[in-house]
Amino acid sequence: MASKSVFQMSRATLETPSIINLASFSPARTRQLHAHIVKTGLLIDHSLSSKLLSLYANHRCFSEASIFLNSLDEPSSSSFSIIINAFSKFNLFGNVVDLFRKMLSEGVVLDSYLLPAVAKACAGLSAFRLGRQVHGLAQVSGCSSDVVVQSSLVHMYVKCRRLGIAHKVLDGIPEPDVVTYSAIIAGYARNGDVGMAKRLTNDMGKLGLEPNLVSWNGLIAGFNQSGRYLEAIYVFLDMHLRGCQPDGSSFSSVLAAIADLDVLHAGVQVHGYVIKRGFACDKWVVSSLIDMYGKYACVSEMKQVFHEMGCMEIGACNALVSALSRNGLVNDGLVMFSQMREQGMDLNVVSWTSMIACCSQNGKDVEALELFAEMQLAGVVPNAVTIPCLLPACGNTAALMHGKAAHCYSIRRQIVNDVFVGSALTDMYAKCGKISHSKLCFDAMPTRNPVSWNAIIGGYAMHGQDKEALEMFDLMLKSGQKPNSVTFTCLLSACNQKGLVDEGWRYFNSMYKEYGVEARTEHYACMVSLLSRVGKLEEAYSLIKEMPMEPDACVWGALLSSCRTYKNLQLGEIASERLFKLEPRNPGNYVLLSNIYASKSMWVDVNRVRNLMKETGLKKNPGCSWIEIKNKVHMLLAGDRTHPQMAQINRKLETLGKEMKKAGLDPKIDYVLQDVEEQDKEQMLCGHSEKLAVAFGLLNTPAGFPLHVIKNLRICGDCHAVIKFISGIEGREIFVRDTNRFHHFKDGECSCGDYW
DNA sequence: GTAGGGTTAG
Numbered sequence: 001m002a003s004k005s006v007f008q009m010s011r012a013t014l015e016t017p018s019i020i021n022l023a024s025f026s027p028a029r030t031r032q033l034h035a036h037i038v039k040t041g042l043l044i045d046h047s048l049s050s051k052l053l054s055l056y057a058n059h060r061c062f063s064e065a066s067i068f069l070n071s072l073d074e075p076s077s078s079s080f081s082i083i084i085n086a087f088s089k090f091n092l093f094g095n096v097v098d099l100f101r102k103m104l105s106e107g108v109v110l111d112s113y114l115l116p117a118v119a120k121a122c123a124g125l126s127a128f129r130l131g132r133q134v135h136g137l138a139q140v141s142g143c144s145s146d147v148v149v150q151s152s153l154v155h156m157y158v159k160c161r162r163l164g165i166a167h168k169v170l171d172g173i174p175e176p177d178v179v180t181y182s183a184i185i186a187g188y189a190r191n192g193d194v195g196m197a198k199r200l201t202n203d204m205g206k207l208g209l210e211p212n213l214v215s216w217n218g219l220i221a222g223f224n225q226s227g228r229y230l231e232a233i234y235v236f237l238d239m240h241l242r243g244c245q246p247d248g249s250s251f252s253s254v255l256a257a258i259a260d261l262d263v264l265h266a267g268v269q270v271h272g273y274v275i276k277r278g279f280a281c282d283k284w285v286v287s288s289l290i291d292m293y294g295k296y297a298c299v300s301e302m303k304q305v306f307h308e309m310g311c312m313e314i315g316a317c318n319a320l321v322s323a324l325s326r327n328g329l330v331n332d333g334l335v336m337f338s339q340m341r342e343q344g345m346d347l348n349v350v351s352w353t354s355m356i357a358c359c360s361q362n363g364k365d366v367e368a369l370e371l372f373a374e375m376q377l378a379g380v381v382p383n384a385v386t387i388p389c390l391l392p393a394c395g396n397t398a399a400l401m402h403g404k405a406a407h408c409y410s411i412r413r414q415i416v417n418d419v420f421v422g423s424a425l426t427d428m429y430a431k432c433g434k435i436s437h438s439k440l441c442f443d444a445m446p447t448r449n450p451v452s453w454n455a456i457i458g459g460y461a462m463h464g465q466d467k468e469a470l471e472m473f474d475l476m477l478k479s480g481q482k483p484n485s486v487t488f489t490c491l492l493s494a495c496n497q498k499g500l501v502d503e504g505w506r507y508f509n510s511m512y513k514e515y516g517v518e519a520r521t522e523h524y525a526c527m528v529s530l531l532s533r534v535g536k537l538e539e540a541y542s543l544i545k546e547m548p549m550e551p552d553a554c555v556w557g558a559l560l561s562s563c564r565t566y567k568n569l570q571l572g573e574i575a576s577e578r579l580f581k582l583e584p585r586n587p588g589n590y591v592l593l594s595n596i597y598a599s600k601s602m603w604v605d606v607n608r609v610r611n612l613m614k615e616t617g618l619k620k621n622p623g624c625s626w627i628e629i630k631n632k633v634h635m636l637l638a639g640d641r642t643h644p645q646m647a648q649i650n651r652k653l654e655t656l657g658k659e660m661k662k663a664g665l666d667p668k669i670d671y672v673l674q675d676v677e678e679q680d681k682e683q684m685l686c687g688h689s690e691k692l693a694v695a696f697g698l699l700n701t702p703a704g705f706p707l708h709v710i711k712n713l714r715i716c717g718d719c720h721a722v723i724k725f726i727s728g729i730e731g732r733e734i735f736v737r738d739t740n741r742f743h744h745f746k747d748g749e750c751s752c753g754d755y756w
Numbered sequence: 757g758t759a760g761g762g763t764t765a766g
Contacts, residue, residue, distance in 0.1 A: 054757080078757075085758065113758045120759070152759040179760040186761080217761035224762095249762040256763070287763040319764040353765040388766045420766050451766095 027059040034068060046076070053079055057086030062095070077103070081114035088117035096121035097130065104137075112143040116152035123159035131156045135169075147173060151180040158187035178204070182215030189222030194231060197222070216244055220253040229257035233266065246273075248282040255288035259295045267292050271305075281309050287319040294323025312343055318350045325358030333358040334367075347378065353386045360393040368393035369402055384415040388424035395431030403428045407441075419445065423452040430459025448479070454486045461494035469494040470503070485517050492526035496533065504530045521547075525554040532562030537571050553582045557589070564592045564599075572596045584616055 025033065034052060049072060056065035065083050069075055080103040087095040100118050104110075115138050122131035135153055138144040144153075150173045157166035166184055170176055181204045188197040197219070204211070211219075216239040223232035236254040239246065246254070251274050258267040271289060279285045286309045293302035302323050309316055317340050324333040337355045340347060352375040359368035372390050375382065382390075387410050394403035407425055410416040416425075422445035429438035442448075442456045453476040460469035473491055476483060488511045495504035508527050511517045524547050531540035540559055544551050556575045563572035576593040583589065590613045597605040 050757085081757070088758095111758090116758045146758085148759050150759090155759060177760090183760065214761045219761090221761060247762090252762045282763095284763045289763095291764060315764055317764085322765060325765095350763095350765050355765090357765055383765090385766050418766095424766080 025055050027056075027061050030055040030059065030061070031064065034064065038071075050078065050082060053082045054086070057083050060086075060090060062087070062092075075106075075108065077108050077111040078113065080108060081111060081117075084114045085117045088120050091124060093121035093124040097125070097127075110137060110141040110143060112138075112146040112149050115143055115146075115149045119149070119152040119156040123156040126160055128157075128160035128162060131160055132165075147175075151177070154180050155183050158183045161187075161191070163187050163191065178209045178212050178215050179218075181209060182211065182218050185215070186218035186222035189219055189228070189231070190225040192226040192228060194228065211239075211242075211244070213244060213247060213250070217247075217249040217253065220250060220257070224253055224257050227260075229260050232257040233261075233263075246277065248279050248284050251277075251279055251282070252284040252288040255285070255292045259288070259292035264296045264298075267296065280305075283309075283313045283315050286313070287315040290316060290319040290323050294319070294326050297327055299327055299329070312340065312345060314340075314345055314348060314351065317345070318348075318354050321351070321358060322354045325354070325361060328362060330358055330362040330364060347380065349380055349383055349386065352378075352380055353383075353389050356386065356393070357389040360389055360396070365393040365396045365399075369399060372402075382409070383413075384410075384418040384421055387415065388420040391424035391428040395428040400432040400434065403432060416444075417446050419447050419449050419452060423449070423455050426452060426455040426459065430455065430462055433463075435459055435463045435465065448481065450481060450484050450487065453481055454484070454490055457487060457494070458490035461490050461497065464497050466494040466498045466500060483511075483515055483517065485520060485523075488517060488519075489522050489526065492523055492530070496526050496530040499530065499534045501530060501534055501536070521549060521552050521555065524551065525558055528555050529558035529562075532559050532566075535562070535566055537562060537566060537568050541571055541574070551578070553579060553586075556582065560589065560592050564595050567596060567599050569596055569600060580612070 030052065033055075037048075037052070049068075052068060053065055056062070056068065062083070065086075069079060069083060072079060080099065084096050084099055084103075087093075087099065096117060100114070100121075115134065118134050119131060122128075122134060131153075134156075135144070138149055138153070143149050150169060154166050154169050154173075154176075157163070157169060163184065166187065170180060170184055173180065181200065185197050185200045185204070188194075188200065201211070201219075216235065220232045220235050220239075223229070223235060233254060236246065236250060236257075239250065251270065255267065255270060258270060274280055274285055274289070286305060289305045290302045293299075293305065302320065306316060306320050317336065321333045321336050324330075324336065333355065337351070340351065345351075352371065356368045356371050356375070359365070359371060368390060372382070372386075372393075375386075387406055390406055391403060394400070394406065403425075406428075407416075410418075410421050410425070415421050422441060425441040426438050426445075429435070429441060438456065438459045442452065445452055453472065457469050457472045457476070460466070460472060469491065473483070473487070476487070488507060491507050492504055495501075495507065504527060508519065508523065511519060511523070524543065527543055528540045531537075531543065537559070540562070544555060544559065547555070556578045560572060560575040560579060563569075563575060572593060576589055579586070579589040590609050594606045594609040597603075597609065
């Protein structure tokens with residue numbers, strides 16, 4: 001019968017749909033049936049209309065389903081129920097609520113078959129107030145004694161984190177089943193209330209209810225969500241000992257717990273168990289395995305797990321992208337992402353966000369911003385995780401317009417109150433030179449975590465507003481928030497900028513004694529820089545000798561710079577000897593030492609250092625010749641034909657072209673790009689080359705970046721001049737945060753921090 | 757015809 005066209009069926013057949021095999025109807029055939037009914041004016045009985053509705057709904061043909069629903073004279077509650085349940089099945093929670101509201105407004109009586117779907121939608125939307133109203137409606141309409149309705153309400157309250165109410169509803173159920181019980185137990189576990197979770201588990205046992213797979217899994221997940229990873233692993237073991245075989249859900253949860261502890265051996269054991277139980281190709285398990293191996297820096301293992309799965313699955317691909325990013329393999333991440341796109345995979349918000357995070361966390365800021373634009377073109381909606389991943393890229397390039405757009409978007413999407421979004425906005429505005437905006441964002445945050453406080457303290461420190469930075473720290477303590485390692489780095493750098501030696505020592509000494517935060521290399525580097533900046537070179541050197549860890553190049557570099565300032569040869573030699581070992585290919589170190597010798601007219605030693613540089617294979621300092629820099633800048637500018645100030649630039653270029661010819665340089669655009677790209681990579685990443693690369697990077701950024709920040713730059717005279725020049729020719733505002741202070745360049749002038 | 761567990765992004 002099913003093979004026959006609808007049009008060939010007799011009226012009698014269609015009026016007795018029970019004999020037609022409707023289950024095999026395709027969407028097209030369903031539309032045919034619908035058309036036939038409309039055309040012939042067939043008498044539609046309740047059974048036929050229900051079947052047509054469920055055919056449409058299960059094929060996700062919701063517009064057809066609602067057209068049909070609207071065509072019914074008096075749609076019953078069960079007709080609404082069919083579509084509402086289908087919406088819920090496909091997680092279309094907003095649609096569930098809308099249709100439910102419509103149904104109520106039409107005065108249709110409630111039935112207990114659709115309430116669970118509505119409760120599930122409230123849970124999915126975390127809409128507690130709406131859920132409570134639904135509960136009230138269930139009571140008024142007499143549906144609240146239905147055990148499935150009660151159970152669904154328990155789940156709803158647990159998901160909305162209202163455990164007290166959930167518990168009360170549970171107490172009202174005469175014979176709750178295992179899963180309803182387990183929902184509350186998992187809820188308590190998720191809130192970190194281990195005692196209550198255990199007590200209820202005992203209560204459940206007394207009632208003769210044995211936990212089943214779903215309840216075990218819920219409990220493991222609950223402990224994971226409250227960060228109690230060890231408890232989660234114990235539950236997994238308990239489950240195993242009590243003879244319940246884990247499934248993909250149990251494995252993926254326990255692996256996630258293992259990933260956040262330092263127990264790789266346990267992870268390897270579970271991996272073995274996964275293989276034995278035949279879950280090595282389960283998409284959830286594979287994602288967790290990749291993530292776990294990624295967190296333990298087992299790069300080849302994570303790749304192997306991925307390849308052994310043998311197919312491109314979105315979750316596993318996303319996990320691989322973030323695992324590659326975590327291990328600094330940005331280019332591999334980008335390759336993976338482009339493969340995903342080439343294969344036409346349906347990239348979701350996690351895919352895009354992972355890739356954006358991968359770029360912004362690994363110095364590819366412009367790429368991160370471009371990806372964000374592409375994401376929106378692809379129609380994928382950014383969420384409360386995407387924005388904090390994107391904002392550092394805006395801050396690092398001082399792309400204030402993009403940052404502001406992201407801010408507006410967060411307000412529109414109502415995610416601006418998210419603690420991660422707020423902290424990232426505070427940080428972004430500070431890095432874009434807008435400290436007042438930064439403070440406004442910080443003040444507007446309803447809740448704050450240490451990251452939020454660090455953002456504002458670090459922001460003030462960056463802007464040289466030491467008083468405000470220290471005040472914010474006091475407020476942080478008063479609010480009951482504990483400072484962490486980063487907080488002290490921000491505070492010490494604020495002290496460092498202003499030469500506040502006493503305060504610096506006070507914070508440095510108190511960090512462990514009062515707050516239990518151990519001093520790390522960067523804290524020592526700040527102190528060494530602070531002490532040597534004010535001329536206390538011996539004190540700085542004593543501190544270095546006291547360090548419990550090996551001092552790094554930042555520490556020795558801070559000392560060496562001040563040795564040049566104070567012409568201290570003895571310590572300068574000690575510091576540079578260490579630096580030549582730590583970063584042999586940084587020309588800056590050689591230059592600093594030779595400067596000290598030169599200041600004492602020790603020309604033999606100056607030559608010795610220059611020869612040492614040559615022996616190391618370092619060419620002459622690429623940042624030394626002003627004419628070269630000027631020419632390179634202009635050749636780069638000439639490459640951007642769409643630049644709004646092209647005419648002005650061209651005029652300047654004409655003049656400079658003459659100068660270039662005089663200097664014997666080839667005025668080709670490629671010259672600079674090749675020069676930067678083909679340089680020895682190591683050399684490129686250090687010293688003057690880095691500064692130049694950053695300066696050129698400014699000019700390579702696309703339109704829409706009127707403001708720029710260069711960070712963590714020990715600024716040299718040439719670099720300063722280049723930036724000053726760029727700001728003049730382009731009318732851009734440029735901020736440079738060097739290790740000591742904030743420089744603001746505008747219209748070819750430097751308005752603060754200009755010490756040349 | 758109705759409820760119930762998981763992974764990957766900060």
